[in-house]
Amino acid sequence: MAKSSSRQKRKINVSSIQERQEEIIEEFSMFEDWMQRYEYMIELGKSLPLIDEKHKIEENIIKGCQSKVWVYAEMDDDQVNYTADSDAIITKGIIAILIRVFSGQKPEDVMNADTSFIDEIGLKEHLSPTRANGLVSMIKQMKMYAIAYNSQQQNKA
Amino acid sequence: MTNTSEQILDIKKIRKDFPILSREINGKPLVYFDNAATSQTPTQVIDCIVDYYENKNANIHRGVHSLSQIATDAYEGAREKVRAHFNAEFAHEIILTAGTTHSINLVANGYASILKPEDEILVSAMEHHSNIVPWQMLCQKTGSKLKVIPMSHKGELEMDTYKELLNENTKLVFVNHVSNALGTINPVKEIIDLAHGVDARVLIDGAQSAPHIKADVQALDVDYYTVSAHKICGPTGVGMLYGKEDLLNMLPPYQGGGEMISEVTFDKTTYAGLPHKFEAGTPNISGGIAFGAALDYMNAIGFDAIAAYEMELLKYATSEIEKIEGVEIYGTTPDRKTAVLSFNIEGLHPYDIGTLLDKMGIAVRTGHHCAQPIMEFYKIPGTVRASFSFYNSKEEIDSFITALKKAKSMLL
Numbered sequence: 011m012a013k014s015s016s017r018q019k020r021k022i023n024v025s026s027i028q029e030r031q032e033e034i035i036e037e038f039s040m041f042e043d044w045m046q047r048y049e050y051m052i053e054l055g056k057s058l059p060l061i062d063e064k065h066k067i068e069e070n071i072i073k074g075c076q077s078k079v080w081v082y083a084e085m086d087d088d089q090v091n092y093t094a095d096s097d098a099i100i101t102k103g104i105i106a107i108l109i110r111v112f113s114g115q116k117p118e119d120v121m122n123a124d125t126s127f128i129d130e131i132g133l134k135e136h137l138s139p140t141r142a143n144g145l146v147s148m149i150k151q152m153k154m155y156a157i158a159y160n161s162q163q164q165n166k167a
Numbered sequence: 168m169t170n171t172s173e174q175i176l177d178i179k180k181i182r183k184d185f186p187i188l189s190r191e192i193n194g195k196p197l198v199y200f201d202n203a204a205t206s207q208t209p210t211q212v213i214d215c216i217v218d219y220y221e222n223k224n225a226n227i228h229r230g231v232h233s234l235s236q237i238a239t240d241a242y243e244g245a246r247e248k249v250r251a252h253f254n255a256e257f258a259h260e261i262i263l264t265a266g267t268t269h270s271i272n273l274v275a276n277g278y279a280s281i282l283k284p285e286d287e288i289l290v291s292a293m294e295h296h297s298n299i300v301p302w303q304m305l306c307q308k309t310g311s312k313l314k315v316i317p318m319s320h321k322g323e324l325e326m327d328t329y330k331e332l333l334n335e336n337t338k339l340v341f342v343n344h345v346s347n348a349l350g351t352i353n354p355v356k357e358i359i360d361l362a363h364g365v366d367a368r369v370l371i372d373g374a375q376s377a378p379h380i381k382a383d384v385q386a387l388d389v390d391y392y393t394v395s396a397h398k399i400c401g402p403t404g405v406g407m408l409y410g411k412e413d414l415l416n417m418l419p420p421y422q423g424g425g426e427m428i429s430e431v432t433f434d435k436t437t438y439a440g441l442p443h444k445f446e447a448g449t450p451n452i453s454g455g456i457a458f459g460a461a462l463d464y465m466n467a468i469g470f471d472a473i474a475a476y477e478m479e480l481l482k483y484a485t486s487e488i489e490k491i492e493g494v495e496i497y498g499t500t501p502d503r504k505t506a507v508l509s510f511n512i513e514g515l516h517p518y519d520i521g522t523l524l525d526k527m528g529i530a531v532r533t534g535h536h537c538a539q540p541i542m543e544f545y546k547i548p549g550t551v552r553a554s555f556s557f558y559n560s561k562e563e564i565d566s567f568i569t570a571l572k573k574a575k576s577m578l579l
């Protein structure tokens with residue numbers, strides 16, 4: 011019972027992907043220089059326990075040239091929840107931001123979301139394919155999960 | 168660093184030759200320590216490329232008109248400069264290629280029709296992927312065996328094992344003169360002599376040695392030697408394959424096309440002689456000429472002075488970085504090493520360090536440096552690699568060390 015009521019509560023508080031992106035843009039606009047921005051990301055990277063060890067397996071790994079990323083998704087009712095991790099802390103900070111935006115959303119919304127807010131908060135370079143840190147593939151993977159869960163839902167309906 | 172190093176080279180003057188060194192990155196003066204990936208280009212070389220297009224541009228080896236002759240002379244003049252620099256016996260032993268990767272593939276492709284399944288190929292454990300993958304592809308075609316010369320924790324090849332690996336089936340040995348990930352200078356003369364003892368041929372990948380060491384291919388008695396111009400102040404996409412005349416003649420052509428033929432009918436084509444047999448199509452003419460200009464530039468400074476100065480930079484950087492707690496350096500062969508500092512800081516990921524250094528205007532390479540087997544050997548995801556060139560200064564090393572400390576304090 012307790013579980014479902016907390017789920018109920020979260021649903022009420024759920025803001026859209028758009029709203030969460032705007033929130034993050036606003037947060038980042040308060041930083042005066044790159045150093046504060048990166049310190050914040052490092053903080054995010056350090057503080058979030060992102061993935062259950064049992065999901066930190068070869069199957070869920072995305073090998074970038076530079077850093078590794080693990081990503082896993084589960085459905086909770088009609089929302090998709092992501093967990094992820096990386097061996098590099100700045101990569102992990104960016105993952106934390108992406109999870110904040112995409113976790114607890116409807117798969118359909120994740121499928122259609124864009125990630126241009128990353129440009130606006132000055133982290134664009136980390137999403138460049140040539141950076142080879144696994145993030146580009148990670149976003150792709152997050153969307154793949156969303157697509158898969160979405161079609162599962164459609165089939166059920 | 169003492170004053171003596173400043174006397175080896177006139178760094179202030181040299182730096183003025185490199186326009187890019189005065190630009191800013193992320194609002195900070197650029198400190199370029201990624202020289203092992205590619206070197207910067209002096210005005211003398213840039214001017215040479217501009218001059219080619221302004222005054223000499225024509226296709227080579229084919230026109231009776233004067234401009235074509237001028238371009239051909241400049242291109243062949245560059246080949247001669249390359250020959251003289253590496254002391255090859257003949258200019259036609261110098262194949263102008265697109266760089267080391269191209270050169271290696273050219274040789275590997277040639278051996279596909281020569282090797283037999285019982286033959287063995289040796290490569291070292293510290294090779295660039297460019298000097299691993301083509302041989303794997305070759306072995307797939309021929310069924311030959313690829314064996315690895317192991318390395319020690321210090322980053323040296325295990326010569327005793329190498330001797331044991333050599334046998335009458337060994338046909339080819341591939342080793343880099345200098346490792347790009349560690350900076351180790353390998354004992355190539357000994358490697359070549361031992362290989363010749365069992366009648367094997369040796370290809371030395373000189374991509375990383377060429378910026379620091381003037382190799383004499385005859386003195387080394389090396390069979391094939393490869394270089395990329397972009398690592399020695401020249402343009403990208405140009406390089407050389409040196410091969411002994413008979414060993415080049417023995418290889419079939421790599422690509423077919425214009426320029427590499429002597430006669431073509433639909434029944435039969437006779438190939439041109441060396442070097443044209445391996446130079447199908449219109450080459451990178453301006454690049455080849457600029458390759459020659461780059462060698463002129465570096466020779467005017469002098470390779471002994473360059474090596475001595477870079478060694479001082481390496482020693483200074485090494486002693487400064489060792490003061491930072493938790494630093495581990497990979498490639499600890501101080502007397503047999505070029506100016507490459509490959510390291511990690513305990514508990515930190517190279518990607519994070521590289522990202523923060525970049526924010527502070529410092530360009531280093533992070534990752535596996537196209538040498539994943541080395542990273543596998545040390546069981547690390549990669550390293551941070553700072554590689555120095557003769558145009559770098561002690562002040563830049565100070566900025567780098569300060570930035571590194573800052574990055575460490577942000578990350579820990």
Ligand SMILES: Cc1ncc(COP(=O)(O)O)c(C=O)c1O
Nearest residue numbers: 266267268295297343347374395
């Ligand atoms: C040791 C070594 N071999 C081969 C290469 C490949 O050279 P290129 O990319 O110019 O063909 C490099 C360049 O990074 C190198 O360092």
